[in-house]
Amino acid sequence: MFFLYLFVAIALSSPPSFTILYNNVPWDERLETSWGFSCLVEDGGKRILFDTGGDGDILLSNMKILKVNPKNVDAVVISHIHADHLGGLWRFLEVNKKVTVYLPSSFPGRIKKRVEKMGAEEVDVQGPMEIFPNIYTTGELGKGMKEQSLMVKTDEGIVLVTGCAHPGIVHIARFAREFLQEEIYLTIGGFHLIGMDEKDVEKIIKGLRTLGVKKVAPSHCTGGKPIEMFRKAWGKDFYDMGCGRKIKLMR
Ligand SMILES: [Zn+2]
Ligand SMILES: [Zn+2]
Numbered sequence: 001m002f003f004l005y006l007f008v009a010i011a012l013s014s015p016p017s018f019t020i021l022y023n024n025v026p027w028d029e030r031l032e033t034s035w036g037f038s039c040l041v042e043d044g045g046k047r048i049l050f051d052t053g054g055d056g057d058i059l060l061s062n063m064k065i066l067k068v069n070p071k072n073v074d075a076v077v078i079s080h081i082h083a084d085h086l087g088g089l090w091r092f093l094e095v096n097k098k099v100t101v102y103l104p105s106s107f108p109g110r111i112k113k114r115v116e117k118m119g120a121e122e123v124d125v126q127g128p129m130e131i132f133p134n135i136y137t138t139g140e141l142g143k144g145m146k147e148q149s150l151m152v153k154t155d156e157g158i159v160l161v162t163g164c165a166h167p168g169i170v171h172i173a174r175f176a177r178e179f180l181q182e183e184i185y186l187t188i189g190g191f192h193l194i195g196m197d198e199k200d201v202e203k204i205i206k207g208l209r210t211l212g213v214k215k216v217a218p219s220h221c222t223g224g225k226p227i228e229m230f231r232k233a234w235g236k237d238f239y240d241m242g243c244g245r246k247i248k249l250m251r
Contacts, residue, residue: 016043016134016154018161018188019246021062022053022088025219025227028244031062036084037190037220039161040068043152046132049076049092049099050150051163054084056091066244070095075131076120077102079163080147086111093118102137106146128179138175142167149189151176154249157185157214164190164221170207177211185249186215188241191230194223201226205233217241 020027022038036053053059063070070092076099078086089101097119103112105124115122125148128139134153140146145166152159160176162169169191177184187208193201204226208216217239218230231238239247 014042014045015249016041016152016159017246017248018042018159019066019068020188020219020241020243021049021066021068022051022059023219023241023243025240025242027240027242028066030065031244032058033243034058036087037079037163038085038088039188040073041135041150041152041161043135043154044133046075046135047073048131048135048150049073050161051079051085052076052088052092054087056088056094059088059092060095062243071098073099075100075102077131077137077148077150078104078107079149080104080145080166081107081111082145082164085163090114090118093120102131102148104140104146104148106140136180138172138179141172141175149176151180153180153182154185156249157183159185159249160187160189162187162189162191165192169193170204170211173208173211173213184211184213186217186239186247187213188217188219188239188247190220191218191222191226193218193226194221196223196226198225198229201229205229209233215239217247 019040024035026033038051038053041048100121101115105126136151138149150161215237219241
């Protein structure tokens, strides 16, 4: 019994960590890179798979190399309907269907039904909600492409994880800060700035600076040139967050 208590206590106190399982931006050379995004969020003994990349076989093979057991995942959150974020879900559910899948409520019924048919529980996400203690979804944001992002409360502040950030990274960051009433420590994921004018990227950088975003880890659809601009702007507070990189925080 004592060991059970000890195990639960360790699990609950385990610090939050963020591991990139799928990305077109490389980091760990052992992994396969491909267009898309997936990030494993671990906190308080819970594991959330945020997005699934485009190809489930690549996702599972990267998980294996990183020694992440797909059967230990508790929940899946899909940011938005683009295939480079949703495509790996079906292959993943074949391996672990004992998960709750949080889908934007704007998803077509056939996708929601397919999740349930595969034996997983589906939750429609409309507004912001708590998924596990300290882990929240922003709910659907954006007027065109609806998208949800993850907000994790840590001792350092909020860690924001975005898929493509179609509603705008500054808009999402502002929402997270206002909703949780805390400062943003780090934002990880796609910022969707690929092909954007340098001047416009400067505006985004200024916007995030004004919001007080302490650290940045842009990748996926941020684009090579904008990523370099972020590196320059944040200096030592910039993370190369390619495929396989893990960030562990203190708690
Ligand atoms: Zn994308
Ligand atoms: Zn997208």
